[in-house]
Amino acid sequence: MSSDALARAVEVMDRLRSPGGCPWDAAQTHQSLAKYLLEETYETLEAIETGDLALLREELGDLLLQVLFHARLAEELPLGQRFSIDDVAGDLVDKLVHRHPHVFAGVTVNGAEELNENWERLKAAEKGRASVVDGVPMGQPALALAAKLVSRGERSGLDAPVEDDGVGARLMAVVREAVAAGVDPESALRDTARRYRDALAAAERGAPTVGPGAPDGTAG
Secondary structure, eight states: OOHHHHHHHHHHHHHHHSTTSOHHHHHOOHHHHHHHHHHHHHHHHHHHHHTOHHHHHHHHHHHHHHHHHHHHHHTTSOTTTOOOHHHHHHHHHHHHHHHOHHHHSOOOOOHHHHHHHHHHHHHHHHHTOOSTTTTOOTTSOHHHHHHHHHHHHHHTTOOOOOOOOSHHHHHHHHHHHHHHTTOOHHHHHHHHHHHHHHHHHHHHHTOOOOTTSOTTSSOO
């Protein structure tokens, strides 16, 4: 996207929010928009999972709208608190440059594993994190949350058995297995659930399924 198109998107957002603009847009807050940010994120994820590039393009635009909207709201905050979309972009540039010293500062690294270690170390220093679990968002889906915690523990050489002999413990064991194999358990289960949905829909229509996947034998 050209800088002109991005500038135009900012102008449109300003117009929607300004007096005489859209009453709905004018009434929104960071809190009221939170559910839409989550919804658009899942819609973008679905576009990626289905390989629909036209839909992905559209959904990325919807995500961009959420970023523009929140930044526009932030411009209305009191002095000392407000920030703009330019500030957001500037912070992002600074972060990317700082976390990629092997690209921008001539630091030599050996492989992806060392890159990941450097990234986590720089991020922890930036945010002043004192614990391996600091910064892990607890609101994310349970499988993703468990995988993140297991991954953080493994990178730090830590483990902590949990006293639980129920379903949760069995699920956690599967998560550990997935992380050890380099598999994202959240994505794996979503893929299986999607194929199961297609199989259920086919059964409902009375159509035969082909193999373990979708009715046409594809991954769904």
